[in-house]
Amino acid sequence: MTEDMILNLISTNVVWLLIAILGIIIIFRGVKIVPQSEQYVVERFGKLHKVLGPGINLIVPFLDVVRHKISILERQLPNASQDAITRDNVLLQVETSVFYRILYPEKTVYRIREVDGAIATTVAGIVRAEIGKMDLDEVQSNRTQLITTIKSLVENAVDDWGIEVTRAEILDVNLDQATRAAMLQQLNAERARRAQVTEAEGHKRAVELQADAELYAAEQAAKARRIEADAEAYATGVVAAAIAANGLEAAQYQVALKQVEALNTLGNSPSSNTILVPAHALEAFGNAFNMLKGRS
Numbered sequence: 001m002t003e004d005m006i007l008n009l010i011s012t013n014v015v016w017l018l019i020a021i022l023g024i025i026i027i028f029r030g031v032k033i034v035p036q037s038e039q040y041v042v043e044r045f046g047k048l049h050k051v052l053g054p055g056i057n058l059i060v061p062f063l064d065v066v067r068h069k070i071s072i073l074e075r076q077l078p079n080a081s082q083d084a085i086t087r088d089n090v091l092l093q094v095e096t097s098v099f100y101r102i103l104y105p106e107k108t109v110y111r112i113r114e115v116d117g118a119i120a121t122t123v124a125g126i127v128r129a130e131i132g133k134m135d136l137d138e139v140q141s142n143r144t145q146l147i148t149t150i151k152s153l154v155e156n157a158v159d160d161w162g163i164e165v166t167r168a169e170i171l172d173v174n175l176d177q178a179t180r181a182a183m184l185q186q187l188n189a190e191r192a193r194r195a196q197v198t199e200a201e202g203h204k205r206a207v208e209l210q211a212d213a214e215l216y217a218a219e220q221a222a223k224a225r226r227i228e229a230d231a232e233a234y235a236t237g238v239v240a241a242a243i244a245a246n247g248l249e250a251a252q253y254q255v256a257l258k259q260v261e262a263l264n265t266l267g268n269s270p271s272s273n274t275i276l277v278p279a280h281a282l283e284a285f286g287n288a289f290n291m292l293k294g295r296s
Contacts, residue, residue, distance in 0.1 A: 029061035030061040032052055034053060038071055039054075041109050042066055048106055070105035070109065075099065077097065079171060080097075081093055081094065082096070082128065084131040088135045091176050092174065095172040098123055101163070102115075115163065119165075123154055126157070146170065151167070151168040
């Protein structure tokens with residue numbers, strides 16, 4: 001093999017090698033594999049050309065350049081703390097947290113330089129403005145509504161940046177020392193007032209129960225007296241009916257019966273060894289015994 005043939009062979013191999021290298025470079029620069037969590041912003045001659053989504057994408061080598069690789073995952077801004085003054089002139093320190101994700105990378109890249117700092121500044125301004133419209137009690141009791149309002153306003157403010165605010169949170173609301181001491185004093189006074197009200201209500205209930213008990217006792221006593229009166233009236237009616245049916249003899253019989261019962265009771269008394277009976281009483285007892293004997 002001559003020297004010229006060797007040189008030609010080497011030249012041919014070099015050319016093919018260069019062609020192969022150029023092909024590899026073209027393939028490497030023309031084929032772009034985009035991860036699922038990212039989007040690529042492509043420029044052509046320094047101008048936005050297109051946005052590459054996840055997967056295999058083809059671009060024109062040497063003309064198209066991937067200028068920005070943007071993550072589309074949800075992001076969390078560092079917790080931020082800013083001062084705010086309520087409508088009733090109370091100084092608060094509000095700690096906030098914001099979550100967002102990029103929907104349109106071309107807007108985020110070409111319309112805002114530092115997106116995290118821009119969102120943080122926007123949130124701080126909106127928080128101060130909204131808290132300035134509310135009293136302290138409203139801030140404490142309507143935190144959910146306040147968060148919803150802040151999220152909506154932030155979304156409107158960052159809409160031109162191709163960003164979606166997924167969540168906004170108010171993590172803490174701190175008071176200055178003087179306001180905190182005043183609120184603690186007010187809370188203690190409220191607790192004392194509630195304790196006094198509870199004690200007064202308990203005393204009132206006790207009085208009411210006592211009055212109900214006395215009323216019930218009076219009602220029961222009245223019922224007992226009414227029953228006793230009804231019994232006496234019934235007995236009187238029975239006696240009157242017997243007198244009306246049997247005449248005076250029935251009445252004398254009842255009187256004699258009572259006299260004998262009284263004498264019997266007196267005689268059975270343990271402290272009575274001797275019984276003194278008037279003379280006219282003996283005659284009455286005799287008549288009673290004769291009447292009882294006649295009855296039997």
